[in-house]
Amino acid sequence: MSGVQPRIEVKDLVVRYGDAVAVDHIDFAIAPGELVTLLGPSGCGKTTTLRSIAGLETPYSGTITLNGQTVFSGSERRNIPAEKRGVSMVFQSYAIWPHMTVFENVAYGLRVRKAPKAEIDTAVARVLNMVQMQSYADRPSSNLSGGQQQRVAVARAIAFAPNVLLFDEPLSNLDAKLRAEMRVELRELQRSLDITSLYVTHDQEEALAISDRVIVMSKGKIEQIGSPEEIYNRPRSLFVADFVGAANMIQGQVIGPGPNGTLLFEGQGGIRLEVEAPPDGRGGTTVALRTSYIHLTPMPETHNAVAGTIHRRMFHGDFIQYVVDWPAGQLIVRRPPTEHYAEGSAVTLSFLPEHCVLL
Amino acid sequence: MRHTGSSAWIAPLLLLVCGVLVLYPLVYLVTESLNIGDAQTFPPEEYGFGNYAELFEEPKVILNTLFVACLATVMAVLFGFIQAWILTRTAIPGRERLERLMQLPYYMTPLIGALSWGVLLGPKTGLINQAWRSLGFSSDAFNVYSPWGIAWVMALFEGTVAFVMISASMKSMDPSLEESSRVLGAGKMRTALKVTLPLVAPGVLSATIFVFAEMLGSFAAAFVLGIPGRFFVVTTAIWEATLSFPPDYGHAAAMGLSLSGAMVITLGISKFIMRKGSYATISGKGFRPRAMEVGALRWLLLAIAWGYIIVAVILPLMALTLTSFERFATVIVHQMQFTFANYETALAMGSLAPAFANSLLLGIVVSSIGVPTIGVLAWIIYRSRMPGRGAMEFLIMVPQAVPRLVFGLGLLWAWINIPIPIYGTLWLLGIAYFTVFMPLGLRTIAGVVLQVDKSLEECARVCGASWTYQMRTVTLPLLRPGLIAAWLLIFIASVRELGASVFLMGPNSKVIAPAIVNSWLSSSSELSAAMALMQTVMVFIAVAILFRVARRVGGTTV
Numbered sequence: 001m002s003g004v005q006p007r008i009e010v011k012d013l014v015v016r017y018g019d020a021v022a023v024d025h026i027d028f029a030i031a032p033g034e035l036v037t038l039l040g041p042s043g044c045g046k047t048t049t050l051r052s053i054a055g056l057e058t059p060y061s062g063t064i065t066l067n068g069q070t071v072f073s074g075s076e077r078r079n080i081p082a083e084k085r086g087v088s089m090v091f092q093s094y095a096i097w098p099h100m101t102v103f104e105n106v107a108y109g110l111r112v113r114k115a116p117k118a119e120i121d122t123a124v125a126r127v128l129n130m131v132q133m134q135s136y137a138d139r140p141s142s143n144l145s146g147g148q149q150q151r152v153a154v155a156r157a158i159a160f161a162p163n164v165l166l167f168d169e170p171l172s173n174l175d176a177k178l179r180a181e182m183r184v185e186l187r188e189l190q191r192s193l194d195i196t197s198l199y200v201t202h203d204q205e206e207a208l209a210i211s212d213r214v215i216v217m218s219k220g221k222i223e224q225i226g227s228p229e230e231i232y233n234r235p236r237s238l239f240v241a242d243f244v245g246a247a248n249m250i251q252g253q254v255i256g257p258g259p260n261g262t263l264l265f266e267g268q269g270g271i272r273l274e275v276e277a278p279p280d281g282r283g284g285t286t287v288a289l290r291t292s293y294i295h296l297t298p299m300p301e302t303h304n305a306v307a308g309t310i311h312r313r314m315f316h317g318d319f320i321q322y323v324v325d326w327p328a329g330q331l332i333v334r335r336p337p338t339e340h341y342a343e344g345s346a347v348t349l350s351f352l353p354e355h356c357v358l359l
Numbered sequence: 360m361r362h363t364g365s366s367a368w369i370a371p372l373l374l375l376v377c378g379v380l381v382l383y384p385l386v387y388l389v390t391e392s393l394n395i396g397d398a399q400t401f402p403p404e405e406y407g408f409g410n411y412a413e414l415f416e417e418p419k420v421i422l423n424t425l426f427v428a429c430l431a432t433v434m435a436v437l438f439g440f441i442q443a444w445i446l447t448r449t450a451i452p453g454r455e456r457l458e459r460l461m462q463l464p465y466y467m468t469p470l471i472g473a474l475s476w477g478v479l480l481g482p483k484t485g486l487i488n489q490a491w492r493s494l495g496f497s498s499d500a501f502n503v504y505s506p507w508g509i510a511w512v513m514a515l516f517e518g519t520v521a522f523v524m525i526s527a528s529m530k531s532m533d534p535s536l537e538e539s540s541r542v543l544g545a546g547k548m549r550t551a552l553k554v555t556l557p558l559v560a561p562g563v564l565s566a567t568i569f570v571f572a573e574m575l576g577s578f579a580a581a582f583v584l585g586i587p588g589r590f591f592v593v594t595t596a597i598w599e600a601t602l603s604f605p606p607d608y609g610h611a612a613a614m615g616l617s618l619s620g621a622m623v624i625t626l627g628i629s630k631f632i633m634r635k636g637s638y639a640t641i642s643g644k645g646f647r648p649r650a651m652e653v654g655a656l657r658w659l660l661l662a663i664a665w666g667y668i669i670v671a672v673i674l675p676l677m678a679l680t681l682t683s684f685e686r687f688a689t690v691i692v693h694q695m696q697f698t699f700a701n702y703e704t705a706l707a708m709g710s711l712a713p714a715f716a717n718s719l720l721l722g723i724v725v726s727s728i729g730v731p732t733i734g735v736l737a738w739i740i741y742r743s744r745m746p747g748r749g750a751m752e753f754l755i756m757v758p759q760a761v762p763r764l765v766f767g768l769g770l771l772w773a774w775i776n777i778p779i780p781i782y783g784t785l786w787l788l789g790i791a792y793f794t795v796f797m798p799l800g801l802r803t804i805a806g807v808v809l810q811v812d813k814s815l816e817e818c819a820r821v822c823g824a825s826w827t828y829q830m831r832t833v834t835l836p837l838l839r840p841g842l843i844a845a846w847l848l849i850f851i852a853s854v855r856e857l858g859a860s861v862f863l864m865g866p867n868s869k870v871i872a873p874a875i876v877n878s879w880l881s882s883s884s885e886l887s888a889a890m891a892l893m894q895t896v897m898v899f900i901a902v903a904i905l906f907r908v909a910r911r912v913g914g915t916t917v
Contacts, residue, residue: 056817082820095818099836108832109822160823 007196013062024220040217055082088162109160241288269327275356293355384769392612410613428574430510435518443526450650464671472516473583475675528562565633572625576762615765682888701889714869726849733800759798767859783865807841
């Protein structure tokens, strides 16, 4: 990102509703063409941040810069209205105007900008084609299905070639299968248009799947910014480890150095684990262990090998989830559906030190 | 919201205007009620609570009011409950049409209801009483000029709100609550008693108290059917007090304010019960509870449901039509002579034709000014973040808790004492209508404003539209059906207005409803019937348009 001027830059942003602080001093920057996700539980301030960038909320302090132009500055008392910011947005409710046809909905941004009629016709046809809604152009928009409304909303948002695209939980009203499909389509569209995007979601799986980078937020603050892999494999806080992906939390404490630069961690029940030493030398009392990184074998192994008993087996289709009794209590383990263990059978649990994240 | 720069002055201005309109007459009312000196001077020379104490010196009026209100409430809730149950919960043919017809008695107005039932059940001359006597009975079947008659008319024509409220609580009940009772082994009867009844009870109780408050402030039926027999309730006593010589405004104001106070308290209780009891019915889904199969019983239920429509709409209209074409209403049925003379008189008579024209003019002007004004207020109250929105909403809703008669009294007194010469002109009536119908307009428009998802407007802004462009292309088109409905409702309310008009009408500013009453009191029932029918036709045309508009907006009926 160095050297390139960011498309979106948020500095020291604070948003308040009366006495409540919704967004609490956050900073981030998004490079041209990037798709960045704001991820967090409801009420964490992610949507408020997005709406502040769109110009739909008035922040309390801080600055927001789009394409090098400051659109909000608390200290300069500058607040450029939404319609002058040149951003576009896909709303959670789709906000398809029921009194207009599909064509009129999509053409709105171009008509506002007084584009010539011929240009409007070609641009609308082009974007409707992109979202595979070309045959619906003259339909009234009041009886489209959820998925169709979603496509029209996306077409409308990209029709006037904005330089920044904002998504406010655009897929949360779709059923699971359609959501998975649209996820792929949105990512394809974003890549092919090379359009800078900020995407808000509370669905961690969606965030990991579509983003270049993920910003995890909690209680108005940023918990961690990083690539999906970093967020998943190297959570920086208990919150991130717990909120993103499925993890076991093992309580205990570091009791000294282990082999090969690892640390020795003693958990409840006297189990001893080799865990990776955190890069900044922090040391906590919890180890986070992803459920997918635990191996189950019938025979003992060497590294971090602990005996356990299969307590419960749940078939999920794409994976099997085991609840395994072990000295520190119970551990959740996810294995491919090809690995079968009967309930009650003895197994050995094993995992690499680098998958034990000390928090 | 950044548009405030250009329109920042609109909100304070509107607030100021509404504040003056609502509070100015009320201040006069309060001052006058405390005036124990010469009633004709303002400001009063002596203050005291004498006027209030006077209320209890002749408790007859209070007792009359309570008696009639209780009686009417019991009847209205009974009718409303039965109708609501039949129309929402049983599988009888033509439910939807019946439900729409159920709104007609309200639009008929209690004034016209009272006139027509006077024609049907008046002593000796009433059509039903004549038929009764011709069967060989020596006395009348029933005299409608009595407390029971007044309560009957009030229940039929003002009590439909009980039906609306009770059927709303029956409709919003999740059918799975009853279904789970059946699945768990309870029979129909047990389910009705143990599940259905407790669930609708808060709705019924709240409706009962609400209707009672309405009945306390009811004027027209007691006026038409009570005055001839000198039977007074609070509202008619207020009217009487202002007619006595010298007019006893202090006494009238004290009665009016006490009445308003009683109504505010009762309405508050009703609202409280509704909120506390709503645990049962909340779910917000648009389902319709499954209709019960009632077998052969459905013909009886159908007859009951239609019986109500016949008694509250068809019979009165037939009686009025018959009377309006008669030369003399009092003759025996088989000696009738028919004529168009009454309609000719109604349209030609010096003071009546202008009354129609004035009412029409007032209806059109008041709704045309009211809808844009209240529209802007509704938008500020429910969409902006302007400080003082709550106060603004409260202020606009105040007239709802004051009977129009009492408000009219306040306006009368307020404008007599001011050097602007609008008393006795249409201007004052226009101001009065605007003020008393603000709550109606705000409720109607708020309903649509709240339905329009905020993101529909926000999306237009993000797409690059300015505030005015967004208003023109998105907000107003979406609000249009609601605005048209509000216009029609205010128009209808203005055309049929009686309570405030009786005080504010002048010799050169006559309007329909009081003119009909005057004609009735000067005992020309044929002419009154013709005028009443013409008013009803005017209102029904507006109602028909209203229904059509309402049906276009996603099938909801107003």
